[in-house]
Amino acid sequence: MNDNNYDTLSEALNDLKKRGYTEDFNLKGDCIACPSLQLELRPEEFEVDEVHRFEGMSYPGDNSVVYAISSRDRAIKGVLTDAYGAYAEAITPEMAQKLRA
Template sequence: MKSYDTLSQAITGLQKEGYTEDLNLQKNHIECKSLEYQILPNEFEVDLIYRFEGDSNPDDSSILFAISSKKYKIKGILIDAYGLYSDPLNAEMINKLKYKP
């Protein structure tokens, strides 16, 4: 797995690898607004995960997921906070977003 120093470098690198869709995390699915898809946990895979810490503020922590879906034939990027500021998810989504290399 390639290493990145910043979130913006990771986004640029993954876009070059074909992860072009902007994905949003919902309680029980991932949303791709541009294509109007609601992708359920059994319809996507977590390909890579990158975590980034804020330089001086732990509140700036974020996590980037490289996600693919064979069903919808897309690859995209999902960015979320982690820790105290992460979004509430159902158990199926929590389990799915655990990276299993």
């Protein structure tokens, strides 16, 4: 799922954007939302194409993960960034299974 090795979160985001992951998704409890398209995708409506984790050097709150996500029909591609570990967002079991698998 992860063929690229990135040193920084910004490097990952820039490369993913160049590769067509242009939308920004926000994590909600039971879906991901794309405000620019006024769209919400439930777990069964999207695929996680890549996952990249980054650890903060000195503060655990800096731990983050970026997901490269596409809609089932691959018409919409974007990124979702989140913290992981103790600082991760509270989400439904279905969303957790989709994102944490």
